[in-house]
Amino acid sequence: MGRDLFDQFPAMTEMADSELGYSIKNLCLEDPNKQLSQTQFTQPAMIVVNALSYFGKLENTRQKPDFVAGHSLGEYNALLAANAFDFPTGLKLVRKRGELMAGVTGGAMAAIIGVRPERISEILYNFAFDTVGVANYNEPLQTVIQVLSGWTSQRCLRR
Numbered sequence: 001m002g003r004d005l006f007d008q009f010p011a012m013t014e015m016a017d018s019e020l021g022y023s024i025k026n027l028c029l030e031d032p033n034k035q036l037s038q039t040q041f042t043q044p045a046m047i048v049v050n051a052l053s054y055f056g057k058l059e060n061t062r063q064k065p066d067f068v069a070g071h072s073l074g075e076y077n078a079l080l081a082a083n084a085f086d087f088p089t090g091l092k093l094v095r096k097r098g099e100l101m102a103g104v105t106g107g108a109m110a111a112i113i114g115v116r117p118e119r120i121s122e123i124l125y126n127f128a129f130d131t132v133g134v135a136n137y138n139e140p141l142q143t144v145i146q147v148l149s150g151w152t153s154q155r156c157l158r159r
Contacts (some may be wrong), residue, residue, distance in 0.1 A: 015091075047094040076094050146153060
């Protein structure tokens with residue numbers, strides 16, 4: 001992930017390393033400690049690689065987009081592209097976001113692909129999964145479910 005980008009943007013890569021306290025290039029390309037799948041590492045890696053990709057595109061085309069948009073973690077890259085904040089600030093925000101999400105205990109999330117949201121809700125209700133509910137509707141056939149301790153299925157399934 002990002003193989004050609006780190007050498008193309010050494011100053012930004014060094015800035016990311018300094019902010020994160022580890023080599024982002026080493027994490028993305030080698031992952032020697034098997035950390036890339038942990039959200040506190042995945043999220044900063046994603047914003048860095050996406051930002052470097054964006055800046056590479058700007059260098060190549062010399063054209064800024066007319067508008068930008070992002071969903072979930074991608075919102076941070078959209079805000080960076082819209083100049084809402086600079087690269088170090090975005091990286092700090094996403095690093096903290098990843099740390100906070102990693103610190104949540106007693107829950108889990110999963111994206112279900114290829115099933116309509118109504119069917120997912122029906123299954124959760126019919127099988128009385130009292131602590132599982134719909135957390136997010138990413139697109140018509142991709143729904144995120146989440147374990148929510150102490151919730152009833154009726155409260156979880158309301159849209």
